[in-house]
Amino acid sequence: MICENLxxxxxxHLTFAGLDTVELAEKYGTPLYVMDENRIRHNCRVYVNAMxxxxxxxxxxxxxxxxxxxxxxxxxxxxxxxxTDVVSSGEVYTALKAGFPLENAFFHSNNKTDEDIAFAxxxxxxxxxCDNIEEVNAISEIAAEKGVTQKVLLRLTPGIDxxxxxxxxxxxxxxxxxxxIETGQGFEITKLTLGLKNIKLCGxxxxxxxxxxxxxIYIRGSEIMLEFIAKVKKELGFTAEILDLGGxxxxxxxxxxxxxxxxxxxxxxxxxxxKTVAQLGIEMPKxxxxxxxxxxxxxxxxxxxxxxxxKIPGYKNYVSIDGGxxxxxRYALYGSYYSVxxxxxxxxxxxxxxxxxxxxxxxxxxxxxxxxxxxxxxxxEKIAVLTTGAxxxxxxxxxxxxxxxxxxxxxxxxxxxxxxxxxxxxxIRNDM
Ligand SMILES: *Cc1c(COP(=O)(O)O)cnc(C)c1O
Numbered sequence: 001m002i003c004e005n006l007x008x009x010x011x012x013h014l015t016f017a018g019l020d021t022v023e024l025a026e027k028y029g030t031p032l033y034v035m036d037e038n039r040i041r042h043n044c045r046v047y048v049n050a051m052x053x054x055x056x057x058x059x060x061x062x063x064x065x066x067x068x069x070x071x072x073x074x075x076x077x078x079x080x081x082x083x084t085d086v087v088s089s090g091e092v093y094t095a096l097k098a099g100f101p102l103e104n105a106f107f108h109s110n111n112k113t114d115e116d117i118a119f120a121x122x123x124x125x126x127x128x129x130c131d132n133i134e135e136v137n138a139i140s141e142i143a144a145e146k147g148v149t150q151k152v153l154l155r156l157t158p159g160i161d162x163x164x165x166x167x168x169x170x171x172x173x174x175x176x177x178x179x180x181i182e183t184g185q186g187f188e189i190t191k192l193t194l195g196l197k198n199i200k201l202c203g204x205x206x207x208x209x210x211x212x213x214x215x216x217i218y219i220r221g222s223e224i225m226l227e228f229i230a231k232v233k234k235e236l237g238f239t240a241e242i243l244d245l246g247g248x249x250x251x252x253x254x255x256x257x258x259x260x261x262x263x264x265x266x267x268x269x270x271x272x273x274x275k276t277v278a279q280l281g282i283e284m285p286k287x288x289x290x291x292x293x294x295x296x297x298x299x300x301x302x303x304x305x306x307x308x309x310x311k312i313p314g315y316k317n318y319v320s321i322d323g324g325x326x327x328x329x330r331y332a333l334y335g336s337y338y339s340v341x342x343x344x345x346x347x348x349x350x351x352x353x354x355x356x357x358x359x360x361x362x363x364x365x366x367x368x369x370x371x372x373x374x375x376x377x378x379x380x381e382k383i384a385v386l387t388t389g390a391x392x393x394x395x396x397x398x399x400x401x402x403x404x405x406x407x408x409x410x411x412x413x414x415x416x417x418x419x420x421x422x423x424x425x426x427x428i429r430n431d432m
Pocket of ligand 1: 064066067085108207209210211246247248249290291292293294390
């Protein structure tokens, strides 16, 4: 199957992280997010080990918590030696409540509010990754009011089109994120930042995109960033201590997606960067990578219960489930691919072309089109959507006043609740 943590047991049910998914669905109800803690730890270790091996001690990994954020996750990635990326006071607060050391947190986002900035500084955030000059000015002023010096990085756009989905391209010049190197804005913002009080510029950041399989893109990105670092050293006398190359390594959602060897990618990247810094006559900065998807995506599946099978002869077959765009908006947002199987009988013949439809009142509420399932899917049958650990729970909403599903985790074949299912009372909690 798509990931090695999936299997089939003697009852013919789908297993995930060694447990029977039909039993889990019955025990906790559906929709249900199920996460494999061992897999998350494994994915973290691949990065940490590779960074150490190829870049040495002066390197680090940050977990991009927008991929999936709840307290237990910060505990896990922290234990694995990761720092974290946060993008809101909500993520800062969650990390804080999980006991995550905030000096290892990097605050991203293209528009941090004054409240976000003040809250993060008050709680000892390590770094802000600043998007634009107004933001650096705001951080400088708030840091001055508080009598602190705040460490920052600047987000630059190296101008690379990673040939991935348009909606998740962020490293191009016309992106809403960061300051472009090509237009001279990156240099300008560096100069201005160096002149600000209560700000310590520590280096630069870029994030080229998401779901990237081609190591060449990172290599090219690193080259542009290192050339920029050499330029500001020569022209402004500024030495960047940190270069954060962002996240974005791809994962396998469907069989057609390639396997990606993270270790090998990092080896190639390090090799190239070592040669490049030597040529440019600069020191290697501390290198960070900040993966999100590739840490959690294949560590998660979502379990649903099938409702109606609606056959429209000559047109389409719809299998509807008890969740949908409220718990996984990604197909509706940008047509993301997923693999879908019957958890009740993953080995049954998949002889029906169909669409997996959610229960929300939107015709665009689909989880996947043009998939194959058994022709006799029955009401009550359990359906699994695979590789949903990233950008599902974190993007979920209460549309149609649906409660968010529980997130359960499995560690060494023991299951436990990481996030409780929202109740009807939770739904009206803030209503006056
Ligand atoms: C989204 C994002 C990441 C993580 O990207 P993945 O594709 O999930 O690895 C890392 N850094 C920044 C700044 C991001 O916006």
